[in-house]
Every structure is written in structure tokens, then in C-alpha cells.
Amino acid sequence: MEPSTNTQGILIEAVRKVYGEGDTAVEALKEVNMQVMPGEVVGLIGPSGSGKSTLLKSLGAVIEPSAGRMTLGNQVIYDNGWKIKDLRALRRDKIGFVFQAPYLIPFLDVTDNVALLPMLAGKSNKESRQRALELLEALDVAHRAKAMPSELSGGEQQRVAIARALVNRPPVILADEPTAPLDSQRALAVIRILNQMAEQYQTAIIVVTHDEKIIPTFKRIYHIRDGRTHEEAGEGRPFD
Amino acid sequence: MISLAGRDVLHAWGKFVFTGMGLGLLIGVTLTMAGVYRGMVDDAKVLLNNSGADLWVxxxxxxxxxxxxxxxxxxxxRGILSMPGVASAANVTYLTMQVGEGKRDVRTMVVGIVPGGPGEPGYLIAGRQITRSHYEAVVDEKTGFKLGQKIRIRRNDYTVVGLTRRMVSSGGDPMVFIPLKDAQEAQFLKDNDAIINERKRTAANPAFNKPGVLDAVLESQNHNPFVNAVLVQIRPGFTPEQVAEPIRRWKRLQVYSRAQMEDILVAKLIATSAKQIGMFLVILAIVSAAIVAFIIYTLTMGKIREIAVLKLIGTRNRTIAGMIMQQAVGLGLIGFIVGKISATIWAPMFPKYVLLLPDDSLRGFFAVVLICILASIMAIRAALKVDPAEAIGG
Structure with missing residues (x-):
């Protein structure tokens, strides 16, 4: 599979999000600034209610920020208003999602769970399945290509979910606590895979996590507290 | 593109098929109710066709x-026979009653006919027509009587000499044909005690108890000179109305053509039953729709997280709506096939005629598809309201 043509990664500048109006208004994001370069995996950590989910939903084009500017890849997607009409297509083509639970489609086998995205983007079934199998091979789950999600272990399901996030070659992947249900060994394996994929496909990856096991592996970390982000250097420990 | 609906059905085929079978039994009942109505109409038409008459006087x-x-x-x-355009005319009586054979009895319509005249059964499946003036009977096979058996009508025994088929009353009771004179007697026959009592009462009436009068009155009381109708066949070249009009005018009688009689039977005699069945059909259709809606809604609600993920990764709303609608229609198709097979199997077991018309099945098929589409709307609305943000925690 070809790497993406991502040259800028994710750039978030002064993003705000206010829920409600007047006296009942709640400022979930006050000033968020982040940059993640292509091929880089950064951690986003913070306590409950700090604005992590709001930031992820804003970046994922699921909710609209109140102000600021966001750039994905080489494209400004938000500048005090959406710059793209078809947010559904934006999510499909430019953003990969990895969730806390894999959320694979239970009635599709492993290959079709991954191949569904390129099919939705208009690729042929043959090409979509070819791409899916390449990624499954890279993630070492090709031998389960015909299995149903219920037949996979937790680690295998998460690898399939990562393959699904990568299959449309998005410049950005948003991972929402992807290691939460996994033990230490499997959690580190998932982070290793994300780093490999980021490097191989030049994808910018943001990992939202509370997981103490994986936080030391990030080279850069963004802390979010009371709706504001602060950058710090991570330990960048090896995964094994 | 993958058929999401098809994959989901294949994945949970057991649940889907069993649900479809349950729905199918309900659809089978609905098709059978339609068949019961068609059977009633057909019975009414058969009654008219089998009489062989063109006019009913x-x-x-x-x-x-x-x-x-x-x-x-x-x-x-006799007077009618002399009217222009009349080819033949014969008296007929109809009497609904229990006819016994041994210890069992059967609800039948006893028809008094003139052998060889209009009203005689048009065809036999066994035996022969009535040839004697008394105590012979031709019966519909649904009575269960056999050739040569003795059946009891009032106080007399009749020998079954012929069997016929699809000769039923408008109510679906099988017919028993006997000679007219016997039928006239059976219609008005009193028990012996009643006859003795009537004779005493007449004799005690000074107005009748006069020489020559009493015997005549008593004789008239023991004889029934009435019939229910005269069946008329018309000559070629005459229209029913051409023949009916002089009979109405000169004989002062009511005359009905076949079309008018069919209208009376279908529009008046079985109208209440038809409305009853119509109500059942409406209720069954509503219940079927409610069940499909509930099942599809429940199935959809069980996939809310998957739908949120599908929306988040860029699936179009119409793809999700199509998936739900295809499943609803698929459920309806399984239900229709099961229902059609069920109705075909159990229809002959009904005591009255159940007529399953292909046109009704076709109409039923389209109704099922329409109901399923409408029933899926609630689930589609719920699915389209799902926020893709639900796939992201928090």
C-alpha cells in the first residue's frame, strides 16, 4: 500500500468549543493548540471532563467547534466554520478511527470489515479486498481473514480495527483509548503496531489514553486540563 | 458493494428465519381469511350455476x-310454461335441516326437485340421478354419505342413489336432493300428536263442522301445495328480461335473472359475513405491520453502536436506511412464503370451502411488501437519528 501524501499532519490552532448559550454555556475547550507530524504518534492525556472527548469529536468532524482553525493533511477543514461541505466523506477519506472497543461490524468477516471503507468510497470490491488483505498481512492477522469478529481474540480484533482505520490511507488516525481492554503485553503490542503504521504510511496518530502502561512510550504528549492543552516531551521508551 | 442487509440476515439467519416463520403463520391466517370470503362468494355462485336456471320466479x-x-x-x-320464451320450468323447494344416517346427522340443505327438470344436479361423480317419485336421494360428497346408504329425513328413509360434488348452499352446507313431493311433505310435516290435535280443533270449530266442509278442510290441512320457487330456463334468442317482464306483469310474481340473484346473494346474503372478514383482514394487517415494525425496530436498536460506527466511518444514510428496509422486506418475503405454504396446506382442512385465488396471493404479496416498508420507517427514523459521536466514548 502506498503511503499517504500527508505533509503537514494535524494542525490545531486556538480551537474553542462552547456548549449551550448565555448563563448555561459551558466552555469545554478554551484554547487548544496541537500539531502532530506525519509518521508521528502523540499521546493526549487528561482527567475526566478535561475536554478529551470534545476535542476528539471536533477533530473527527462529528461536532462543530465554536472557533479556531484545523488542518488535516494539506487541507484546512475548519476555520471559524467548516470549510468542507461533505463531513461524511471527510471522515471516510481523511480520518481513521480506532475505538476503545474494536466495534467491528459483527455480521461481516474480517476482510469485509476492513474492505467496507474503500467500498463506501467507491472502490471496486476486488481492489477493496486486495487493500484489506495487504493491511491484514502487515498487521499479522491475514490468517483470520475469513473469520467473523466474534471468533477473534481481543488483540486480533483491535488489530483488525487498526487495519480498518488505515485502509483508506487517511492522513490522520484518532485512537480513543485503544488499549483500555487489553493486558500490558497486548496494549504495548497495539502501540507498537500504531507506531509502525504511522511510520510506514506517514500517518499522524493521536492516541487518547489513561493507560499508565503505554504513556511512557510516547515521544510527545499533550496534556489537556480545563479545556487547554500543554505540550511536554515523553519518555519514548521502547515497546518491548 | 457488500449487501449489509444480506450479510446481517445470513449472520443471524436462525433468528431471522424463525421470526419470519412466526410472521408467516400470521400471514397464512390472513390469506386464509381472504380465502374464506372467496369461498363464500364461490359457494353462492355455485348454488346459482348448479341450479341450471336462467330465471328465478x-x-x-x-x-x-x-x-x-x-x-x-x-x-x-304451468302458467309460466306457457309464457313466451320459456323453454322449461320446474318447482323447487329448499329446506336447511339436519339429515341423519345411523347415529350421526349432518347439517344440509334439502332440495326438492322435479327429476329431469331445472334444479337437478348437473353432474354426478357416482351413481345415478333420481328416477323414482319417492324416497331416493342424490347427495353432495361433503355429507359423507355413501351410495346405497339409508338416510333419514323427518320420518322417512331415503336411499342414496347418486353422489355429486360442489353442490352447496350459500352458507356452505352440502345439498341433499330428493323428489319434490317428498320435500313438500318434509317441509310442512307435523308429528302425529299435532295432526290429531289439529283435527280436533278444526272439528270443534262450528264454522267448519258442516256436512262436506269438514272433510275438505281436513284434507287441505294434510296437504302442502306450496313450493319456494319456480326455476325457469329460457329459449335461445330471448334475453332474461324479455322473458321475465311478462311473468312479472301477468303472473304478479317476482322474477330475478342470474345477475340479479348473484347480486342478492353476494351483496345481501353474505354481506355481513364479508364485512366481518374484512374487519379481520384489516386487524390482521395492522397486527402484522405492528409485529414487523416491532421486530425490525428491536433488531435495529440492537445494532445502535454498529450503526453509529457505520455513520462515523462515512456510510451514507441511504445505505443504512436501505439495509433496514431490505431486512424488513426480507422478513416479509420469508413470512409470505411460509404463509402461502401454510394456507395451502390447511385450507382443505376447513369444513367450508376456502378458495385461495392467485390474484389474492399476488395482492397479499404486494401488501406484505408495502406493510414491511412502512413498518421499517420507525426503525429507519431511529437509525438516522443515531449520532456518530456515540461511537466515540464520553
């Missing part, structure tokens, strides 16, 4: 002989 001001009582003197037919 009945008592003035009545809808007889099937929808209302009608009484005519049994010599009226």
Missing part, C-alpha cells in the same frame, strides 16, 4: 328463495 315482494322465505302454489309453473 318467487313470491312477489320477496328476495327468495335463498335470501328470504318465498312461497308459491305448486301449479304456478
Amino acid at each position: 318467487v313470491q312477489q315482494g320477496t328476495l327468495g328463495p335463498y335470501a328470504e322465505p318465498s312461497s308459491l302454489h305448486d301449479d304456478v309453473y
Whole structure:
């Protein structure tokens, strides 16, 4: 599979999000600034209610920020208003999602769970399945290509979910606590895979996590507290 | 593109098929109810066709002989025979009663006919037509009587000499044909005690108890000169109305053509039953729709997280709506196939005729598809309201 043509990664500048109006208004994001370069995996950590989910939903084009500017890849997607009409297509083509639970489609086998995205983007079934199998091979789950999600272990399901996030070659992947249900060994394996994929496909990856096991592996970390982000250097420990 | 609906159905085929079978039994009942109505209409038409008559001459001001009582003197037919355009005319009586054989009895319509005249069964499946003037009977096979058996009508025994088929009343009771004179007697026959009592009462009446009068009155009381209708066949070249009009005018009788009689039977005699069945059909359709809606809604609600993920990764709303609608229609198709097979299997077991018309099945098929589409709307609305943000925690 070809790497993406991502040259800028994710750039978030002064993003705000206010829920409600007047006296009942709640400022979930006050000033968020982040940059993640292509091929880089950064951690986003913070306590409950700090604005992590709001930031992820804003970046994922699921909710609209109140102000600021966001750039994905080489494209400004938000500048005090959406710059793209078809947010559904934006999510499909430019953003990969990895969730806390894999959320694979239970009635599709492993290959079709991954191949569904390129099919939705208009690729042929043959090409979509070819791409899916390449990624499954890279993630070492090709031998389960015909299995149903219920037949996979937790680690295998998460690898399939990562393959699904990568299959449309998005410049950005948003991972929402992807290691939460996994033990230490499997959690580190998932982070290793994300780093490999980021490097191989030049994808910018943001990992939202509370997981103490994986936080030391990030080279850069963004802390979010009371709706504001602060950058710090991570330990960048090896995964094994 | 993958068929999401098809994959989901294949994945949970057991649940889907069993649900479809349950729905199918309900659809089977609905198709059978339609068949019951068609059977009633067909019974009514069969009754008219089997009589072989072109015109029914009945008592003035009545809808007889099937929808209302009608009484005519049994010599009226002679005058009718002389009317222009009449090829043949014969008296007929109809009497719904229990006919016994051994210890069992069967609800039947006993028809008094003139052998060889209009009203005689058009065809037999076994035996012969009535040839004697008394105590022979031709019966519909649904009575269960066999050739040579003795059946009891009032106080007399009749030998079954012929079997016929699809000769039923408008109510679906099988017919028993006996000679007219026997039927006239059976219609008005009193028990011995009643006859003795009647004779005493007449003799005690000074107005009748006069020389020569009493015997005549007693004789008239023991004889029934009435029939229910005269069946008329018309000559070629005459229209029913051409023949009916002079009979109405000169004989002062009511005359119905086949079309008018069919209208009386279908529009009046079985109208209430038809409305009853119509109500059942409407209720069953609503219940079916409610069940499909509930099942599809429940199935959809069980996939809310998957739908949120599908929306988040860029699936179009119409793809999700199509998936739900295809599943609803798929459920309806399984239900229709099961329902059609069920109705075909159990229809012959019904005591009355159930007529399953291909046109009704076709209409039923389209109704099922339409109901399923409408029933899926609630689930589609719920699915389209799902926020893709639900796939992201928090």
C-alpha cells in the first residue's frame, strides 16, 4: 500500500468549543493548540471532563467547534466554520478511527470489515479486498481473514480495527483509548503496531489514553486540563 | 458493494428465519381469511350455476328463495310454461335441516326437485340421478354419505342413489336432493300428536263442522301445495328480461335473472359475513405491520453502536436506511412464503370451502411488501437519528 501524501499532519490552532448559550454555556475547550507530524504518534492525556472527548469529536468532524482553525493533511477543514461541505466523506477519506472497543461490524468477516471503507468510497470490491488483505498481512492477522469478529481474540480484533482505520490511507488516525481492554503485553503490542503504521504510511496518530502502561512510550504528549492543552516531551521508551 | 442487509440476515439467519416463520403463520391466517370470503362468494355462485336456471320466479315482494322465505302454489309453473320464451320450468323447494344416517346427522340443505327438470344436479361423480317419485336421494360428497346408504329425513328413509360434488348452499352446507313431493311433505310435516290435535280443533270449530266442509278442510290441512320457487330456463334468442317482464306483469310474481340473484346473494346474503372478514383482514394487517415494525425496530436498536460506527466511518444514510428496509422486506418475503405454504396446506382442512385465488396471493404479496416498508420507517427514523459521536466514548 502506498503511503499517504500527508505533509503537514494535524494542525490545531486556538480551537474553542462552547456548549449551550448565555448563563448555561459551558466552555469545554478554551484554547487548544496541537500539531502532530506525519509518521508521528502523540499521546493526549487528561482527567475526566478535561475536554478529551470534545476535542476528539471536533477533530473527527462529528461536532462543530465554536472557533479556531484545523488542518488535516494539506487541507484546512475548519476555520471559524467548516470549510468542507461533505463531513461524511471527510471522515471516510481523511480520518481513521480506532475505538476503545474494536466495534467491528459483527455480521461481516474480517476482510469485509476492513474492505467496507474503500467500498463506501467507491472502490471496486476486488481492489477493496486486495487493500484489506495487504493491511491484514502487515498487521499479522491475514490468517483470520475469513473469520467473523466474534471468533477473534481481543488483540486480533483491535488489530483488525487498526487495519480498518488505515485502509483508506487517511492522513490522520484518532485512537480513543485503544488499549483500555487489553493486558500490558497486548496494549504495548497495539502501540507498537500504531507506531509502525504511522511510520510506514506517514500517518499522524493521536492516541487518547489513561493507560499508565503505554504513556511512557510516547515521544510527545499533550496534556489537556480545563479545556487547554500543554505540550511536554515523553519518555519514548521502547515497546518491548 | 457488500449487501449489509444480506450479510446481517445470513449472520443471524436462525433468528431471522424463525421470526419470519412466526410472521408467516400470521400471514397464512390472513390469506386464509381472504380465502374464506372467496369461498363464500364461490359457494353462492355455485348454488346459482348448479341450479341450471336462467330465471328465478318467487313470491312477489320477496328476495327468495335463498335470501328470504318465498312461497308459491305448486301449479304456478304451468302458467309460466306457457309464457313466451320459456323453454322449461320446474318447482323447487329448499329446506336447511339436519339429515341423519345411523347415529350421526349432518347439517344440509334439502332440495326438492322435479327429476329431469331445472334444479337437478348437473353432474354426478357416482351413481345415478333420481328416477323414482319417492324416497331416493342424490347427495353432495361433503355429507359423507355413501351410495346405497339409508338416510333419514323427518320420518322417512331415503336411499342414496347418486353422489355429486360442489353442490352447496350459500352458507356452505352440502345439498341433499330428493323428489319434490317428498320435500313438500318434509317441509310442512307435523308429528302425529299435532295432526290429531289439529283435527280436533278444526272439528270443534262450528264454522267448519258442516256436512262436506269438514272433510275438505281436513284434507287441505294434510296437504302442502306450496313450493319456494319456480326455476325457469329460457329459449335461445330471448334475453332474461324479455322473458321475465311478462311473468312479472301477468303472473304478479317476482322474477330475478342470474345477475340479479348473484347480486342478492353476494351483496345481501353474505354481506355481513364479508364485512366481518374484512374487519379481520384489516386487524390482521395492522397486527402484522405492528409485529414487523416491532421486530425490525428491536433488531435495529440492537445494532445502535454498529450503526453509529457505520455513520462515523462515512456510510451514507441511504445505505443504512436501505439495509433496514431490505431486512424488513426480507422478513416479509420469508413470512409470505411460509404463509402461502401454510394456507395451502390447511385450507382443505376447513369444513367450508376456502378458495385461495392467485390474484389474492399476488395482492397479499404486494401488501406484505408495502406493510414491511412502512413498518421499517420507525426503525429507519431511529437509525438516522443515531449520532456518530456515540461511537466515540464520553
